[in-house]
Amino acid sequence: MADLIMKDVAKAYGEVKVLSNINLDIKQGELIVFVGPSGCGKSTLLRMVAGLESITSGTLSIDGRVVNEVPPAQRGIAMVFQSYALYPHMTVRDNMAFALKIARKSQDEINAAVENAARILQLTPYLDRLPKALSGGQRQRVAIGRAIVRDPKVYLFDEPLSNLDAALRVATRIEIAQLKENMPDSTMIYVTHDQVEAMTLASRIVVLAGGGISQVGTPLDLYERPENEFVAQFIGSPAMNLLPGEIVETGPETVVRLSVGGLVRTAVPTRDSDKGLKVNVGARPEDMVPTEADEHLFEGTVGITEALGEVTLLYFDKKGEAAQVIAKLPGIHAGLRHKTLRLAADPKKIHLFSNGRSLLYR
Amino acid sequence: MLGLGGRKSPLVWVMHLSVLLLVVLWTLPTAGLFITSLRTADQISVSGWWTALSSAERNAITRTPDGSAETQVGDRYVIAGNVLKNGGEVVAFGRSSLKPTQFKPGEVADLGDGITLSVKADGSYELSGPTKLEGGQRIFYTARTPPAFTLGNYAHVLSANGMLRAFMNSLTVAVPATVIPILIAAYAAFALAWMPFPGRSLLIAIIVGLLVVPLQMSLIPILTLYNDIGKATAVDAHGVIGTLMHYSGLGQMSDDGTQIGLNPKSYLGVWLAHTGFGLPLAIFLLRNYMVGLPREIIESARVDGATDFQIFTRIVLPLSFPALASFAIFQFLWTWNDLLVATVFLSHQQDSLVMTGKLKDLLGSHGGDWEILAASAFISISVPLLVFFALQKYLVRGLLAGSVK
Ligand SMILES: Nc1ncnc2c1ncn2[C@@H]1O[C@H](COP(=O)(O)OP(=O)(O)OP(=O)(O)O)[C@@H](O)[C@H]1O
Numbered sequence: 001m002a003d004l005i006m007k008d009v010a011k012a013y014g015e016v017k018v019l020s021n022i023n024l025d026i027k028q029g030e031l032i033v034f035v036g037p038s039g040c041g042k043s044t045l046l047r048m049v050a051g052l053e054s055i056t057s058g059t060l061s062i063d064g065r066v067v068n069e070v071p072p073a074q075r076g077i078a079m080v081f082q083s084y085a086l087y088p089h090m091t092v093r094d095n096m097a098f099a100l101k102i103a104r105k106s107q108d109e110i111n112a113a114v115e116n117a118a119r120i121l122q123l124t125p126y127l128d129r130l131p132k133a134l135s136g137g138q139r140q141r142v143a144i145g146r147a148i149v150r151d152p153k154v155y156l157f158d159e160p161l162s163n164l165d166a167a168l169r170v171a172t173r174i175e176i177a178q179l180k181e182n183m184p185d186s187t188m189i190y191v192t193h194d195q196v197e198a199m200t201l202a203s204r205i206v207v208l209a210g211g212g213i214s215q216v217g218t219p220l221d222l223y224e225r226p227e228n229e230f231v232a233q234f235i236g237s238p239a240m241n242l243l244p245g246e247i248v249e250t251g252p253e254t255v256v257r258l259s260v261g262g263l264v265r266t267a268v269p270t271r272d273s274d275k276g277l278k279v280n281v282g283a284r285p286e287d288m289v290p291t292e293a294d295e296h297l298f299e300g301t302v303g304i305t306e307a308l309g310e311v312t313l314l315y316f317d318k319k320g321e322a323a324q325v326i327a328k329l330p331g332i333h334a335g336l337r338h339k340t341l342r343l344a345a346d347p348k349k350i351h352l353f354s355n356g357r358s359l360l361y362r
Numbered sequence: 363m364l365g366l367g368g369r370k371s372p373l374v375w376v377m378h379l380s381v382l383l384l385v386v387l388w389t390l391p392t393a394g395l396f397i398t399s400l401r402t403a404d405q406i407s408v409s410g411w412w413t414a415l416s417s418a419e420r421n422a423i424t425r426t427p428d429g430s431a432e433t434q435v436g437d438r439y440v441i442a443g444n445v446l447k448n449g450g451e452v453v454a455f456g457r458s459s460l461k462p463t464q465f466k467p468g469e470v471a472d473l474g475d476g477i478t479l480s481v482k483a484d485g486s487y488e489l490s491g492p493t494k495l496e497g498g499q500r501i502f503y504t505a506r507t508p509p510a511f512t513l514g515n516y517a518h519v520l521s522a523n524g525m526l527r528a529f530m531n532s533l534t535v536a537v538p539a540t541v542i543p544i545l546i547a548a549y550a551a552f553a554l555a556w557m558p559f560p561g562r563s564l565l566i567a568i569i570v571g572l573l574v575v576p577l578q579m580s581l582i583p584i585l586t587l588y589n590d591i592g593k594a595t596a597v598d599a600h601g602v603i604g605t606l607m608h609y610s611g612l613g614q615m616s617d618d619g620t621q622i623g624l625n626p627k628s629y630l631g632v633w634l635a636h637t638g639f640g641l642p643l644a645i646f647l648l649r650n651y652m653v654g655l656p657r658e659i660i661e662s663a664r665v666d667g668a669t670d671f672q673i674f675t676r677i678v679l680p681l682s683f684p685a686l687a688s689f690a691i692f693q694f695l696w697t698w699n700d701l702l703v704a705t706v707f708l709s710h711q712q713d714s715l716v717m718t719g720k721l722k723d724l725l726g727s728h729g730g731d732w733e734i735l736a737a738s739a740f741i742s743i744s745v746p747l748l749v750f751f752a753l754q755k756y757l758v759r760g761l762l763a764g765s766v767k
């Protein structure tokens with residue numbers, strides 16, 4: 001019903017092209033998360049959906065209706081801003097009722113909607129307070145409440161949690177997840193910087209980079225089968241290690257000789273013609289395991305270690321031109337500093353990239 | 363700001379002292395003016411206001427009446443009287459200008475030839491001699507008068523002919539001349555701040571440019587324009603416009619009932635002039651304030667379905683109270699104290715004379731009477747002060763608190 005379709009959507013500020021070639025098909029009830037580096041145009045895209053920013057070219061349709069020229073209020077959307085953007089001179093009740101009053105709903109209807117939203121968000125005791133008398137988390141809930149009372153087809157969130165402290169962020173994130181659970185039919189688009197938010201909340205993640213969509217997929221899709229080096233490194237923390245090498249053996253399993261020494265076997269299938277192809281081998285820090293065997297991915301001296309208790313991060317000394325290699329070992333490992341260590345990884349968890357693109361997608 | 367051990371650091375003391383100094387520096391002249399306004403002309407001419415709270419001593423001379431006023435008491439001829447006319451007490455007296463404080467009150471001064479003079483503390487004196495007196499004797503005395511205040515100056519100023527009328531006239535000028543520009547400027551500022559349209563920045567630049575146009579430069583062109591309008595409407599004497607003018611009170615009727623045109627010197631003219639002169643600053647101030655409101659609040663209202671007009675009335679206007687109030691105070695002060703614009707655009711007759719003009723007349727006819735000046739200054743300060751205290755509760759910080767992080 002409330003499908004949202006973007007077709008060749010582009011945005012330019014005068015000469016500056018910010019976004020181009022955005023094609024996206026969002027189904028009703030999905031929670032789509034936009035992630036991407038700062039300045040890649042996440043907010044801009046969201047604001048274009050909201051109607052706060054004009055669409056330079058392409059079409060945006062909600063529910064089968066092209067809404068390029070439709071004003072925000074008639075698009076059936078509600079937006080929650082990063083800075084709560086509450087009306088500071090109105091009580092919580094009036095803040096939530098504002099849109100309904102503008103729409104000339106009856107007083108009974110308004111009261112019912114506000115009470116309902118306040119109940120869902122546990123804001124009932126605060127209904128008659130001004131925003132300045134609320135905590136950050138409560139303010140954010142009021143902002144969400146303002147969206148709920150309008151019963152929109154599409155909810156838009158622009159980094160709603162980034163002003164909250166760490167503990168509150170986790171709590172509010174879970175509240176949003178519950179909210180979504182209770183409203184399975186509403187579509188949500190959620191912009192965030194935070195990977196954990198993206199991975200935990202999203203039905204699908206849209207990775208934006210360089211003015212376009214890098215990859216769209218479920219969180220685990222992006223984690224397990226990144227389409228390109230950007231997504232591979234963007235999803236997961238610390239970022240995936242990339243080591244240059246050359247294919248020496250092709251077939252259902254591929255063997256790559258790394259330029260830093262080491263030989264690695266991966267489950268990525270390759271064609272005969274790929275022999276001698278220069279590739280980047282990708283391995284996530286958490287997939288690296290210490291090994292004694294000859295066949296290893298990487299051998300190096302441990303530089304800095306970071307013990308987080310749950311895991312230990314090993315930063316290896318740089319070798320020549322290659323980027324620093326990081327390994328994440330479960331548990332506590334003391335005394336590894338300055339030791340030389342050999343690492344290997346499960347062939348199923350090794351990625352191959354040529355010219356930045358994964359060899360899985362060809 | 364607490365130092366170790368809960369003691370205030372020297373810096374705090376310095377700060378408090380300088381605040382105190384500033385407060386004193388600022389209020390002292392006003393206090394002086396106020397005290398002066400409560401003193402009589404005589405007191406003002408003799409001593410400064412700072413002596414008003416303590417008793418004042420002054421030296422004076424008086425002359426006894428001539429011999430015809432004498433009476434005979436026993437074998438002596440006596441002239442009696444009182445040197446003090448306004449109360450107080452005599453603290454010393456003398457018989458020559460060389461020693462004006464030679465004797466204490468009650469003592470008897472020997473003037474030679476058996477003539478004696480005595481002055482009591484209450485001012486009564488007695489000049490007596492064995493033979494007929496010539497009188498006309500000079501008495502030097504020092505009188506001490508206790509602090510005395512009077513509301514006489516205020517009574518004088520307020521009861522002056524037409525003062526109440528002038529007060530009302532001033533209000534008639536200042537209130538609309540404050541309200542009209544605010545109404546117009548608020549709309550203009552909102553459009554210039556939040557409604558994109560072609561030529562917007564040019565318009566803003568022009569308004570900033572208008573800020574520095576001297577008022578005096580435009581007086582004559584505007585007056586000419588008003589006169590022309592007056593003439594133009596006169597032509598239409600029996601037409602619709604003339605009738606409208608008449609019924610709306612804008613025009614003037616001549617004796618035979620025909621319309622003689624729009625009166626170029628009317629309150630409407632002053633309002634328009636003040637509005638015109640006030641608008642650039644008003645728009646500039648308000649726009650700068652409104653532009654500073656968080657963008658998200660306005661976008662949020664837009665998403666909530668509010669039209670530009672609703673955003674203006676429900677969101678921007680309530681949040682702009684501090685700016686509106688400060689401009690209202692400025693504009694009221696300026697229009698209330700203005701003499702120039704009122705003189706140029708209002709006829710100088712009693713029925714449309716403003717307070718400043720009236721005060722000028724008062725001073726003019728008495729020639730620099732300080733007590734009048736002080737009292738009338740205080741009366742005219744009082745209204746802007748009232749306006750300030752009425753509006754100051756809107757001059758609050760933190761109106762936006764809680765809206766955005
Ligand atoms: N009015 C404008 N004129 C020109 N360029 C703009 C304008 N507004 C935004 N941009 C550019 O558009 C790009 C995308 O901005 P946007 O705010 O969407 O980034 P974002 O992905 O939300 O970043 P962040 O994660 O930091 O919020 C930025 O590079 C920015 O410089």
Ligand SMILES: [Mg+2]
Pocket residue numbers: 042043044
């Ligand atoms: Mg953003």
